Amino acid sequence: MDLDRRTLLASGLVTLAATQAAAADTASPATAGAKAAASRPAGGMELAIAAKAASAPTGLAISRGGRVFVMMPRFDDKVPITLGEVVAGGEVVPYPDAAANRPDRSRPQAALFHVPNGVFDRDDTLWLLDAGLPEGKGAPVPGGAKLLQVDIRENRILRVIPLDSGITPTSSLNDLRVDIRDGYRRAYITDQGQGDEGAILAVDLATGQVARRLDGHASTKSQKGIVKFVERRPVMLTKGDAPPQSPKGGANGIALSPDGKRLYYAPLMGRRLYAVDTAGLLDPTVTDAEVAASVQDLGEKGMTGGLTTDSKDRVYLSLQEHNAVGRRNPDGTIEVIASDERLIWADTFWITPDRWLYISASQVNRRPEFNGGRDLQEPPYAILRVRIDADPA
Incomplete structure (x- = not known):
């Protein structure tokens, strides 16, 4: 990110940092451990951007020129925009414009319904994932689940790849990785589902072919009997007079090995990390059973959202229960490299060419559905x- 742009985006960050530091001296549940966290061996983190988003920005993508894009899933129909660009002062404006962000069912290929994530490829082209869920649940809008290729120089959509053939009525597409290299154009998508089931989608970007793999496999399922703790409280869905219950979420975060041969992934509600060989995911001669046989259980990794990898094939873990960033080394050891009380519901990573690891703090645990109908989110994010x-990677 160039210096001028960093200066623009940093406007107002000192005020936010001072507010956060002052709050750390109180005994509120969100900040009581701030001083203790500072004494841990894990390093601290720098506040890069205070995004004045209208809703939880789970997704994050940064261009080589320093343009910052955030994705705000439509958890419900009250979310005004699902894709935005962060501009001077941390303001978030609709991208590419307000019209594209209107969930118009009559224009399913052009409208943005529910964009949980997006990534840049090696040519600095932006790829967006739209789950086609204008209210965050229910059956995806026909034609609404799609990949979009966007030219950010001209701010226009270049191509739309429908994903209907790879989804189900209970799909909830979540994360995306794009792998484009010589003779190779593929995308990988996690489907965390709206219940216990999950899956991995593989997409041939040259032909538009979509393959749904590991559907209902143990590694893509929402794990039962698990409670996630964020800000020292269990994250529990509350609705009416029904007893609180843990949310569900299958295959969620994904990351690619530097050579593109291995896909790392994990359920949202699950403590183990998995990997699968990418070679067979789009090969019609490889059976589902053979794909399943290539899955590796890489062991405990904590409760995470997003994942990413670096050029050394180390997997970064958004440790949501600890307001921290973990890193799994190729030998299987895990270290906590940084923590910060402001990292509330750690979500999406982005690594820039100048070796900064960015991560969004989306505050999803503060949403009304987890707090008896009260919205406890505190922008800026x-x-x-x-x-x-x-x-x-």
Whole structure:
């Protein structure tokens, strides 16, 4: 990110940081552990951006030129925009414009319904994932689930790839990775589902072919009997007089090995990390059973949202229960490299060419559905960063 742009985006960050530091001296549940966190061996984090988003910005993508895009899933129909660009002062404006962000069912290929994530490819082209869920639940709008290829120089959509053939009536597409190299154009998508089931979608970007794999496999399912703790409280769905219950979420975060041969992934509600060989995901001669046989259980990794990898094939873990960033080394060891009390519901990573690791703090646990109908989200939303010693994968 160039210096001028960093200066613009940093406007108002000192005020936010001072407010956060002052709040750390209180005994509120959200900040009581701030001083203790500072004494831990894990390093601190730098507040890079205070995004004045209208809703939880789970997704994050940063262009080589420093343009910052955030994705705000439509958890309900009250979310005004689902894709925005962060501009001077941390303001978030609709991208590419307000019209595109209107969930128009009569224009399913052109309208943005529910964009949970987006990524830049090696050519700095933006790819967006739209789950086609204008209210965050229910059956996806026919034609609404799609991949979009966007030219950010001209701010226009270049191509739309429908995903209808790879989804089900209970799909909830969540995360995206794009792998474009010589003779190779693929995308991988997690479907966390709206219940216990999940899956992985593989997309041939050259032909538009979509394959649904590991549908209902143990590694893509929402795990039962698990409680997630964020800000020292269990995250529980509350609705009316019904007893609180843990949310469900299958395959959620994904990351690619630097050579593109291995896909790492994990359920939202699950403590284990998995990997699968990418070679068979789009090959029609490879059976579902053979794909399943290539899945590896890589062991405990904590409760996470997003994942990413660096050029050393280390997997970064958004440790949501600890307001922290973890890193799994190729030998299987895990270290906590940074923590910050502002990292509330750690979600999506982005590694820039100058070796900054960015991560969004989306405050999803503060949404009304987890707090008896009370909206406890507190904009602006922090996007934090920490230096690392490797390039993007």
